Amino acid sequence: MTPSKTEIPAKPVDPAEAAKEEAIATYLSHWKEVEKRYADKSGKAGDLKKYAASAALSQVETGAADMRKKNAIVLGTVAVGNPTATSADINRKIPHVILSSCLDISRWTVTDLDTQKPAALPKNRLLRYVIKATVEKWPEGWRVIRDEPQGKKC
Numbered sequence: 001m002t003p004s005k006t007e008i009p010a011k012p013v014d015p016a017e018a019a020k021e022e023a024i025a026t027y028l029s030h031w032k033e034v035e036k037r038y039a040d041k042s043g044k045a046g047d048l049k050k051y052a053a054s055a056a057l058s059q060v061e062t063g064a065a066d067m068r069k070k071n072a073i074v075l076g077t078v079a080v081g082n083p084t085a086t087s088a089d090i091n092r093k094i095p096h097v098i099l100s101s102c103l104d105i106s107r108w109t110v111t112d113l114d115t116q117k118p119a120a121l122p123k124n125r126l127l128r129y130v131i132k133a134t135v136e137k138w139p140e141g142w143r144v145i146r147d148e149p150q151g152k153k154c
Helices: 015-039 054-069
Strands: 072-076 079-089 096-104 108-112 128-138 141-153
Touching: 015 054, 015 072, 015 079, 015 096, 015 128, 015 141, 054 072, 054 141
Parallel strands: none
Antiparallel strands: 072 108, 079 096, 096 128, 128 141
């Protein structure tokens, strides 16, 4: 005789907590795609539209295009420190989550395409700063729609 399996009932998932976790995962993936886009001299790398839309998508596409116009790309990595959901409203027509994190761009280097050397940048620019993001749940999945630096060190 084989003993019968006892199933442990799954904990009910809090929809707001699940939304926060999904929004944070989307935001982290978004920044990986941003790195790819800024590092590509053709401006086509990455699957940015899978993670960004609206103002956030436009901001990245415009920023990367501006770099290419200056004959530069941005190499290296961006670290998203302590991404935290500060609020979640999942009961609206388009659910959204507001995130706050510390963006560290200290290992992200603007590089001149001709010389392959780092470009000269202002010494006083913020390399670690607080950024606030809005992530919405669209029919295709979660999308970062706004990504706003707060002008404060972290």
